Amino acid sequence: MGYKVAVVGATGNVGREMLNILAEREFPLDDIAAVASPRSQGSEIEMGETGKMLKVNNIEHFDFSGWDMALFAAGSGPTRLFAPKAAEAGCTVIDNSSLYRMDPDVPLIVPEVNPDAIDGYKAKNIIANPNCSTAQMMVALKPLHDAATIKRVVVSTYQSVSGAGKGGMDELFEQSRAIFVGDPKENQVFTKQIAFNVIPHIDVFLDDGSTKEEWKMVVETKKILDPKIKVTATCVRVPVFVGHSESINIEFEKELSAKDAQKILRDAPGCMLVDKREDEGYVTPVECVGDSATYISRIREDATVENGLNIWCVSDNLRKGAALNAVQIAELLGRKHLQKG
Template identity: 55%
Template sequence: MDSYNVAVVGATGAVGNEMIRVLEERDFPVRELTLLASERSLGVEIDFRGKPIPVKVLDENSFKGIEIGLFSAGGSVSERYAPIAAAAGCVVIDNTSAFRMDPEVPLVVPEVNPQAIGQYKKKGIIANPNCSTIQMVVALKPIHDAVRIRRVVVSTYQAVSGTGKKAITELAEQTRALMSCQEVKVKVYPHQIAFNCLPHIDVFLDNGYTKEEMKMVNETKKIFDDPSIGVTATTVRVPVFYGHSESVNIETEKKISVEEVKKLLSTAPGVTLIDNPKENAYPLAIHAAGKDDTFVGRIREDESIPNGINLWVVADNIRKGAASNAVQIAEVLIRDYL
């Protein structure tokens, strides 16, 4: 089997750390691994396959000889360095929002639209979708193929790890402070997150939606290659460390029964069905944490419309929502294209 020189950009962040772990877990054919980050991380070492690898400072010359680059260091970093990497012959798989809506950059979830990966040749870049979009489209793909989805209404309950390491620390510190009757310090979010829900992820736009909500709207249409699908989203940050949960309501073109949906999802790639409410069996964030599957349950008919289905969808936002999806893209890339 061929092996490849791989770089992880943003290696010391929450997603970068997970990318390294997933490369090792999935036995990705890495010939040499290069870890890149800002000057703040100089001197840091991260273990890969039992050996410590020093983190190097990212610069314009970092990509000589690199064949695959996994980027997760923020949009501004990707905007600057992804084209430099691509020009050096590196195929970039970018986890930020920088290129997702670029018509010349494929936006890929391997269980949903792996055929789009071939479009990477236009710019040498493949975009990883938003975490909350990824898990939703994995669950919806088999239903969309069977009866075509006309409209999606989604409300999300998103873990703080989606914001990064500082947010994980903030939730832990605020929880400790409240349990100890001490003052709560607010730094990362505009309000206290411990024991609270914030209907506010990313910045608010002129239409009243947040940027996160519009990502779900626009990315779903692009991934399904169907601009006619109606999508509306409300995204909420909740005091959970890992695992995004979503309440998803869909309206389909043709009628589909609950049993038919369950049958489709029981064999769908990347989906685990947990749906036995009588036994209190339904997906939970603690089920998804550390796993790559998307978990689906609470499947029931929407009795307010003729062709409606409700779903509860849960996945690990750092793994399937980011790191694992990127590595899975790389697996298809080397199998079918490189």
């Protein structure tokens, strides 16, 4: 027997990717529903590459009773309205927005990192998916933390425009075209020109000068991995369509050589090590698109601290950073709590 699953926000970038991954991973389904805003009602969307077309349901009229899980990719506004209704109807919500991540009664899960935390989902019948940049970093850091105990992390991100949705991707394309043909450039999604530029500003500014995106990486790392880890982040939007990159400096309590780190990460779940000290011996965002792995390259020792390493981390943010992680949570939930058969 399979599960009845609703994908909420099914017409967006992440929602479509959720449908793709459910099909790709052959998630056991008895029924699947595509749910979105009223303006998408009645339109059709394909279930991955299966050829199966789903008619989109209006979120305002959708009855979650009898559905096992709802994968929410609708943003904090609609989630605030409809996730509690779904949860109260007995449908377990797996939410991709930031709304519930720091709620102490809602587990924040990266399945390769803290699978046992999912046991707390019954408090609200809601499970949170972490920020895209946090998710890939956790996959890379967990095995290293287990080996040598991380004290401090300094991370700089290079985040693709797909993290800002379809509008961000369209803006990069239109601005690039405008530059080539000499048309005026307009900023609508981003605060400054994104084409051929980088913007050290993602989400709103906080009182201490950091942005909310940077704050998320700090607090989510502590909740998922270890509250004792000190984290500082600088998050930057770059003119890449899909794929987030991170330069991560790690300080450990115990000694860990670059060679030992390579061995650990080579066998770690969710990780793919590509680390040759030669031309093309590393992974870039273009190469990770459509892949489920978190790629790790450029592992080297940091001589400025007693026990330090630098690593380069790349992942498809629409997959591991959002849709794939949500589906993996659904798989974990099914195995541990919603077994059918």
